Amino acid sequence: MSEHQENSIVHAVEPLTDSFHRLTLHTPLIAAAAKPGQFVMVTCGPSLDPLLRRPFSIHRRIGAEQIQLLFKVVGRGTRLLSELRPGQALSLIGPLGRGFGPVLADSVCFVGGGIGIAPLLFLADRWHRSDQACTILLGSRTGDELTQLASEFEALGCRVETATDDGSLGHHGLVTDLLAPHLAHIRKVYVCGPHAMMATVAELCKTAQVACEASLEAHMACGLGACLGCTIHGADTLYKHVCKHGPVFNAEEVAWKR
Ligand SMILES: Cc1cc2nc3c(=O)[nH]c(=O)nc-3n(C[C@H](O)[C@H](O)[C@H](O)COP(=O)(O)OP(=O)(O)OC[C@H]3O[C@@H](n4cnc5c(N)ncnc54)[C@H](O)[C@@H]3O)c2cc1C
Ligand code: FES
Known part of the structure; x- marks a missing residue:
């Protein structure tokens, strides 16, 4: 099975603009299995609010053990993600879904x-x-x-x-x-x-x-x-x-x- 539930560790949260943020997560099992176009379901906060995990595309893989998410703050879940600090834990399920097919060998x-x-x-x-x-x-x-x-x-x-x-x-x-x-x-x-x-x-x-x-x-x-x-x-x-x-x-x- 290529899907994992994994407690990732926040490596960095970087604001790119007022509303776009980039989150770098240490998550070796998911990073190893991830393919472009797949996504993860993320528990955004430590409490039951928001109750449901939120979906985010895998933005990039860094080395063998980290992934990045690029997200826009639109509501409570993404606000909580933007306030994370390095060292905090974040539960992920992934990689999920059907990603992009193999890229063709020309333009x-x-x-x-x-x-x-x-x-x-x-x-x-x-x-x-x-x-x-x-x-x-x-x-x-x-x-x-x-x-x-x-x-x-x-x-x-x-x-x-x-x-x-x-x-x-x-x-x-x-x-x-x-x-x-x-x-x-x-x-x-x-x-x-x-x-x-x-x-x-x-x-x-x-x-x-x-x-x-x-x-x-x-x-x-x-x-x-x-x-x-x-x-x-x-x-x-x-x-x-x-x-x-x-x-x-x-x-x-x-x-x-x-
Ligand atoms: C497969 C997939 C990949 C995604 N990848 C990314 C990503 O890489 N970066 C990113 O910023 N967002 C991504 N999203 C959207 C992201 O999941 C939502 O923005 C997030 O769930 C909002 O959570 P919230 O608690 O902050 O906002 P909420 O309070 O839940 O919602 C705030 C507003 O956003 C709207 N909204 C919430 N979820 C969605 C959705 N799935 N589609 C359309 N509108 C929605 C709500 O209707 C509401 O108006 C992705 C969604 C899917 C399905
Ligand atoms: S999100 Fe539940 S079936 Fe797709």
Whole structure:
């Protein structure tokens, strides 16, 4: 079995911006088994509030024994994570779900929007090890959310293009605007971000006959396939559970417009 329940130890909590934080955890069993696109269920606090674990993508693996999570503070659970201190313990279950498939051995494009950028650094790192070129398109509300992440993708050899809602970095507009010129030259797109953005990317890829994998989000109570709370509609009209069948799907498996 590759899933573990493990008491990790907080190594560092680093604020990247006002709301984005990066948490480094010593968690040898989960780190050893983790693949890009998989996630962990995290007990966010020492008490029963919040009661349920929260899902987070594995942002990066550091060495053999640590993983990082990149998270945005949106509620009580993520607030508690942002207040952790080195040496504290944190219970994790993972790695969970179906991650990204094997990367193709020629040109690909990664597309990340907002906190959806989180799982793409782990994927880009795997890609980097294969010595192939890649492009990453990063979108966010403002440039300050992208600056550090963009430099980390560049350090992995990725060509980075950015788009921001307020025009403070790169293209003033949607990250999906940046994709069209690339579609004639690439074989596959890997995307994670807001649902509407991924639906647009899926549509553009379908029209251009480019393969696309998308990492979806849903409210998750268990992360283990037990509560059936993370249901989405599949293109085949059958229900799919994001925690078990995903979170990464081939874009054509998903009914994007339901
Ligand atoms: C597979 C998966 C991977 C994820 N990876 C990351 C990640 O890498 N970084 C990150 O910051 N977040 C990630 N999320 C979302 C993260 O789980 C939620 O932001 C977190 O659970 C919020 O907990 P909270 O207690 O702070 O907020 P809550 O008080 O529970 O909720 C605050 C607000 O966020 C909304 N919300 C909570 N969970 C979700 C969700 N799953 N989808 C959409 N909206 C939600 C609520 O509706 C509410 O409006 C991921 C979710 C999934 C399903
Ligand atoms: S979160 Fe419980 S079945 Fe998916």
